[in-house]
Amino acid sequence: MSVLSYEQTGAVVTLTLDDPATRNSLSGNSAVEEFVAACRRIEADMTVRAVILTGAGPAFSAGGNLRALRENWRGATEAAVVRRRLRTDVQQITLNLHALEVPLVAAVNGPAIGGGLDLACVCDIRIASERASFAANFVKVGMVPALGGAWLLPRIVGAARAAQMCLTGQVLGAEAALAHGLVSQVVPQEELLPTANTIAQEIAAHPPEALRMTKRLLREPGTSFASHLETAAAMQALALQTAAHEEALDRLAQQTQSKRPRTTTETTR
Known part of the structure; x- marks a missing residue:
């Protein structure tokens, strides 16, 4: 059973x-x-x-x-x-x-x-x-x-x-x-x-690669701070190369663009 x-x-x-x-x-x-x-x-x-x-x-x-x-x-x-x-x-x-x-x-x-x-x-x-x-x-x-x-x-x-x-x-x-x-x-x-x-x-709701690597970092409290930073740097290098990271940057750029005040020139066109 x-x-x-x-x-x-x-x-x-x-x-x-x-x-x-x-x-x-x-x-x-x-x-x-x-x-x-x-x-x-x-x-x-x-x-x-x-x-x-x-x-x-x-x-x-x-x-x-x-x-x-x-x-x-x-x-x-x-x-x-x-x-x-x-x-x-x-x-x-x-x-x-x-x-x-x-x-x-x-x-x-x-x-x-x-x-x-x-x-x-x-x-x-x-x-x-x-x-x-x-x-x-x-x-x-x-x-x-x-x-x-x-x-x-x-x-x-x-x-x-x-x-x-x-x-x-x-x-x-x-x-x-x-x-x-x-x-x-x-x-x-x-x-x-x-x-x-x-x-x-x-x-x-968050990218799977970032979730898994963040959990891995949280699970290493026994390491020295210097060793932890070395692992974090390696994982960050991997995270920065994922498609999810690129997509998040694109979304952020679009949100920033939509919130940017329009200039006088733009409003008179």
């Missing part, structure tokens, strides 16, 4: 986790294969300029399916076996999403717990419904954040707040998440997808 729907309207793709019975779990189903396939499809299609990620039912995602984890991995006596399975299995979801050049907007419709929080954090923009909640609660079940949360979360909310969330397992409501900077906007449930679509359409 498919657990991830892929819908495209114009330049915007909406990915919806659709396994409400497991609270949109990321394991114990076909989520890994479907996310990897969706990411490959998006990267190969230059008509896609923005992606919305959301969940069906009351939850965004509860992360890993602990029952499936117990059944499938607990019998592995060697840590190396579990490590290899993680790298080739569920980690592929966040790894492939993080590698996407297309901007990602998370529309968090409900609880984003454990790996579900990691899933939201891998997106570039997060908006939440008033029903959303967030928790890095791995310590409560004797686990660690293995899908990238310990790397992503400090870069979003800061080291101190990330440490408190990860070490206590506390649950943040939507308004607390907004105050922490984890999400940029909180809206009523019925306005969540329309708001996400508005943001995605605003993104999609």
Whole structure:
């Protein structure tokens, strides 16, 4: 049974986790294969300029399916076996999403717990419904954040707040998440997808090459400033050669010409 729907309207793709019975779990189903396939499809299609990620039912995602984890991995006596399975299995979801050049907007419709929080954090923009909640609660079940949360979360909310969330397992409501900077906007449930679509359409209105390269630059906070400027210069050199840039300059010139005051000579002709 498919657990991830892929819908495209114009330049915007909406990915919806659709396994409400497991609270949109990321394991114990076909989520890994479907996310990897969706990411490959998006990267190969230059008509896609923005992606919305959301969940069906009351939850965004509860992360890993602990029952499936117990059944499938607990019998592995060697840590190396579990490590290899993680790298080739569920980690592929966040790894492939993080590698996407297309901007990602998370529309968090409900609880984003454990790996579900990691899933939201891998997106570039997060908006939440008033029903959303967030928790890095791995310590409560004797686990660690293995899908990238310990790397992503400090870069979003800061080291101190990330440490408190990860070490206590506390649950943040939507308004607390907004105050922490984890999400940029909180809206009523019925306005969540329309708001996400508005943001995605605003993104999609811009040239795809510039969008993808801008996202790449935003994703390099760990580099030195000098190294960042070198990368930015290389990308700018590419951007300046695109047809979209030339078209934008032409539009700007036409707008400037139309707004220019007419001279006395021009008005008497």
